[in-house]
Amino acid sequence: MDEKTFLETYRPADYPSVALTVDLVLLGVVEGRLCALLQQRGEHPERGKWALPGGFVGEGESLDAAARRILAAKARMSDCWLEQLYTFGDPDRDPRMRIVTVAYYALLPASAFAAALGEGGDLVLAPLDVPWAGEAGGPVGALDGSGAPLALAFDHGDILGHAAKRLRGKLDYAPIAFSLLPPRFTLRELQDVHEAILGRQLAKPPFRRRMIDQGWIEGTGEYETGAAFRPAELYRHIERKGD
Amino acid sequence: MDEKTFLETYRPADYPSVALTVDLVLLGVVEGRLCALLQQRGEHPERGKWALPGGFVGEGESLDAAARRILAAKARMSDCWLEQLYTFGDPDRDPRMRIVTVAYYALLPASAFAAALGEGGDLVLAPLDVPWAGEAGGPVGALDGSGAPLALAFDHGDILGHAAKRLRGKLDYAPIAFSLLPPRFTLRELQDVHEAILGRQLAKPPFRRRMIDQGWIEGTGEYETGAAFRPAELYRHIERKGD
DNA sequence: ATCAGTTATTACTCTTATGATAATAAGTCA
């Protein structure tokens, strides 16, 4: 039997099948803090707890396409950084049934969240609380406006942990910081993004040199306005082949 | 309605469901080359082509557990490096039906492959052909004994590509090289592993210093035997908390 | 108009990591 005949007569056997979702970690840096978009669940299970935006993967839909679809529903931004993160499939991670979720993360400038947050009720951009240093890894929490921890649904604290770890690992090797900034930014703003991701302070002169030597940015010759003191030069990210 | 009642009366809706598999990239370094275990397919589709070992995820089985189960079937080694790699879910990646696969990679010393390879026929430990430098990424091929490329099934060339890229990225930050070596090894053998993963030559004195300064290895005071020339000292990996 | 106050930017120094070369040590085999 050749392959064509095989496929024409093939009937899917009774393999165990699972429900497949994509969950999205939408990240931004606001006031020097790394934040994720969370949605309060209105229904059981885990009603009232805070969850990552997500949804089921459609029949003929690729994983990347599902992630982009969910992203488009929450943020008015098409060309942002979007990357697969990790897949979570513990049998009891959802009490309803076997649900396997492929987590993605997206990086957005703070302005991209305005539309979704303004629409109303159940969305927050919550600062993350990373309880580990360096790239140790582990679950990560989220805080409300007063700094109190939010109750996270399912294993979404683990998902946030993977996202935070991935960001810290990539920061020096991929131009991810620029996806969290507006098109033009000062070196101080760039440093704020780095510090928010790394969770620690950086010295200014070495940081400035590293960024300029790296070749990922160039000065625009223009300067910020409205600053109380000496205005900083505005830089832009240089798009390069291979990004 | 409280959560308990909700769950007791919950009936899974008609969400699209998919078949879920785990595919394993079993990696070793043989004669200074990075190799992966491949299995020749005996049935349609892709009959005759070479595929990664894999299998369906069981009903109540976690993804990690499925990976360990498949690993145990191919290698006599329980405590090796095993890590999730990436999830592939293009709708048409398998012509039979929608199959989403979660790829894992495992690192084994060359000796761990002997049993599986000896049993017979359809398994090979194929040297990888990485056509890109650094961490550019992209598909990776596999070679047969004479250096000719093997035909890979499905998207398994892409999976090998992700594995090679992950290894190159982790090599300096995680003690992965030692999982590819016997418990005691010479610095030359350690360097061979690094060169196989990176795909390029390294200078010996700086490499030696880096390894010793890193603190991941310690000398045993013993020396290799049977060498034609001056025997090298045997080192061992120091297990540390946080690995 | 001047000056204190604040931040941006650059200059300089010092330390550490990295890379290449050479010298020495320890074995095998003719």
Next chain:
DNA sequence: TGACTTATTATCATAAGAGTAATAACTGAT
């Protein structure tokens, strides 16, 4: 005994990095 090969150590030169200090630019009060 000595040529040969590899392991190991020493030395030097260069590059990358962190920390401190000095200078520049702007606001707002005096």
